[in-house]
Amino acid sequence: MSALKTATIEELAAAHQRGERIVDVREKHELAGGRIPGAEHVAMALVPLRIDEFRGKESVWIVCESGNRSWQVADYLSRHGVEAYNVNGGMSAWRAAGLRVETATLESGLGAAS
Secondary structure, three states: OOOOEEEOHHHHHHHHHOOOEEEEOOOHHHHHHOEOOOOEEOOHHHOHHHHHHOOOOOOEEEEOOOOHHHHHHHHHHHHOOOOEEEEOOHHHHHHHOOOOOEEOOOOOOOOEEO
């Protein structure tokens, strides 16, 4: 079992620069407000069904809008042997820090960077 780890936006930004795995656990409709470029999307409710996709040697950085759902997911993953980081402040903090996001409409998919 891994211990639940928490991370700041600055630590997440450094992990992003290193190309580490970032998973956004918000609902699909929330992604229209922007997401971290390259982040995977796995809605919170689907994480238990896709647990095998999280197992392995690499750590995973979990983000939501504010850090509440990501804490629950990171806790769940850590209890199942995954090295998971909960990102305090989530996407709200990422945007407030002026970091780059991908935005798009739900119909067109993601890809436009700002």
